[in-house]
Amino acid sequence: MDDLYRSELMEIYKDPTHKGHLSDPSISTEKQNTFCGDHLHLTLKIKNNIIEDAKFDGAMCFVSIIGADFLLEEIIGKTIKEAKKIDQKKLLELINLNLSTSRVACATLTLKALQEAIEKYEQEKN
Amino acid sequence: MLDVIKIKKDFPIFNNHQDLIYLDNAATSQKPQTVIDRIAEFYSSENANVHRGVYPLSEQASEAYEIARKKVADFIGAKSSKEIIFTKGTTESLNLVAQSYALENLKVGDEILVADFEHHSNFLPWQIVCQKTDATLKILNSDKSGFISQKEWQNKLSKKTKIVAIAHASNVLGTINDIKKIAKMIHSVGAVLVVDGAQAIPHLSVNVQDLDCDFYAFSGHKMLGPMGIGILYVKETILAKMLPYQLGGGMIESVSMNETIYADYPEKFEAGTPNVEGAIALAEAIDYLSAIGLPEIRAHEIKLSEYLLNGLAKINRVKLLGTADAKGRTGLVSFYVDGIHAHDLSDFLAKNGLALRAGFHCAMPLHQSRSCGATLRVSYYLYNSEQDLEFLLSNLEKAITYYG
Numbered sequence: 085m086d087d088l089y090r091s092e093l094m095e096i097y098k099d100p101t102h103k104g105h106l107s108d109p110s111i112s113t114e115k116q117n118t119f120c121g122d123h124l125h126l127t128l129k130i131k132n133n134i135i136e137d138a139k140f141d142g143a144m145c146f147v148s149i150i151g152a153d154f155l156l157e158e159i160i161g162k163t164i165k166e167a168k169k170i171d172q173k174k175l176l177e178l179i180n181l182n183l184s185t186s187r188v189a190c191a192t193l194t195l196k197a198l199q200e201a202i203e204k205y206e207q208e209k210n
Numbered sequence: 211m212l213d214v215i216k217i218k219k220d221f222p223i224f225n226n227h228q229d230l231i232y233l234d235n236a237a238t239s240q241k242p243q244t245v246i247d248r249i250a251e252f253y254s255s256e257n258a259n260v261h262r263g264v265y266p267l268s269e270q271a272s273e274a275y276e277i278a279r280k281k282v283a284d285f286i287g288a289k290s291s292k293e294i295i296f297t298k299g300t301t302e303s304l305n306l307v308a309q310s311y312a313l314e315n316l317k318v319g320d321e322i323l324v325a326d327f328e329h330h331s332n333f334l335p336w337q338i339v340c341q342k343t344d345a346t347l348k349i350l351n352s353d354k355s356g357f358i359s360q361k362e363w364q365n366k367l368s369k370k371t372k373i374v375a376i377a378h379a380s381n382v383l384g385t386i387n388d389i390k391k392i393a394k395m396i397h398s399v400g401a402v403l404v405v406d407g408a409q410a411i412p413h414l415s416v417n418v419q420d421l422d423c424d425f426y427a428f429s430g431h432k433m434l435g436p437m438g439i440g441i442l443y444v445k446e447t448i449l450a451k452m453l454p455y456q457l458g459g460g461m462i463e464s465v466s467m468n469e470t471i472y473a474d475y476p477e478k479f480e481a482g483t484p485n486v487e488g489a490i491a492l493a494e495a496i497d498y499l500s501a502i503g504l505p506e507i508r509a510h511e512i513k514l515s516e517y518l519l520n521g522l523a524k525i526n527r528v529k530l531l532g533t534a535d536a537k538g539r540t541g542l543v544s545f546y547v548d549g550i551h552a553h554d555l556s557d558f559l560a561k562n563g564l565a566l567r568a569g570f571h572c573a574m575p576l577h578q579s580r581s582c583g584a585t586l587r588v589s590y591y592l593y594n595s596e597q598d599l600e601f602l603l604s605n606l607e608k609a610i611t612y613y614g
Binding site: 094098118119120121143144146187190 | 551552553554557558561568569570574577583584612613614
């Protein structure tokens with residue numbers, strides 16, 4: 085059979101670049117997907133409004149791992165303002181997977197966590 | 211073993227999807243041509259509302275509807291067809307018991323017992339009843355094999371227990387509970403027994419009088435019948451005292467500006483135009499199942515369970531839920547693979563034509579009690595073969611290698 089996913093994605097799934105926990109995060113957040121039981125821990129290091137580093141960890145499926153790794157790759161080095169512009173449509177374009185409706189929630193788990201984390205960070209700052 | 215090749219020809223879905231390997235029968239079964247035809251026949255040549263008109267077409271429709279009721283009553287060994295209420299499905303049946311029986315009879319200090327493996331539809335109605343009546347909801351914790359131990363019953367069952375609601379067979383574990391034994395035990399403290407039979411009725415020969423349960427709920431669509439038709443059996447002594455569930459047409463004796471006299475049961479519990487074609491098509495499904503024979507279907511499934519359990523035991527990292535004894539299960543096995551998400555496995559299998567369920571199967575408390583994430587559920591029926599399961603096992607191994 086044809087492989088289910090592109091081979092480069094399989095490599096990311098097996099060894100995600102941005103998996104782990106930052107030891108001294110500016111902000112951290114937890115997020116769950118009750119549909120499948122996935123849970124995620126996201127840590128961000130922010131300095132002068134720039135996301136210097138970000139890591140994710142948790143019990144996650146293939147699609148949510150890919151969604152997380154692509155998203156973090158995209159936002160590291162960007163300003164908060166730029167990171168906030170990334171929406172579901174943009175993320176789905178980035179990962180370029182043919183997803184069923186039920187699995188879009190997997191792909192966007194980390195995006196939702198990021199949006200919450202930024203909101204929390206901005207509230208704490210003000 | 212059943213002649214699966216011959217049986218499959220009765221089910222047009224397999225002709226329309228040649229590569230389909232359908233292993234999601236616990237969610238819904240496929241339908242034989244006879245059942246599909248019966249629905250079309252009703253609307254083509256018998257359609258009229260029931261219990262209303264005095265013209266022949268309406269009387270014939272009413273008669274067919276009542277013959278269906280009698281067929282269901284006989285199928286589950288009820289004493290009388292008056293004990294059979296047609297509903298939308300198991301969920302509505304259980305909600306009917308919660309509203310028309312439990313809310314009327316429970317008070318502060320009373321207790322309801324439910325098992326930790328219940329489907330949400332046999333869990334949430336009792337949660338609400340307890341919130342509204344200040345009764346207490348207690349959970350019977352199952353052991354590793356999926357059964358409630360004698361000790362657990364002794365710890366939880368008391369004179370305070372008024373209702374015990376339990377699945378005849380779990381929709382996740384597949385385990386079959388000894389309802390007859392449970393009925394005897396809980397009747398001795400004066401409680402009533404509500405049985406969720408959704409996962410048992412397609413597979414086991416059920417006799418409600420022999421089981422001695424007070425309520426038995428099930429759906430038509432898991433036993434080859436159409437969706438949207440279900441049954442609630444209620445023991446007549448209890449039913450006679452119950453208040454109606456919904457109000458409207460078809461359930462009254464007389465109505466005046468000041469007073470309403472309800473119709474006798476079971477009509478009293480069937481307000482509005484019922485699902486007539488569903489009821490008569492369910493009767494057709496019962497005929498089909500009876501012609502093949504439930505004991506034959508059961509024997510076939512036990513063979514399939516043995517084959518599958520044996521195959522799964524040989525695959526590294528597969529963790530089984532519930533008993534490893536094929537005879538203690540319906541045609542259903544749930545498991546997970548350490549380190550690989552059930553939805554990922556399911557995606558891989560689906561690509562090869564294998565239709566099975568991944569998730570929590572409407573039983574989140576059970577998954578919490580087992581500390582596991584989503585699981586894969588394989589559920590088979592009379593048209594499944596060992597070849598289907600062999601194909602599943604080999605693809606499961608491929609999937610595990612793929613995800614690593």
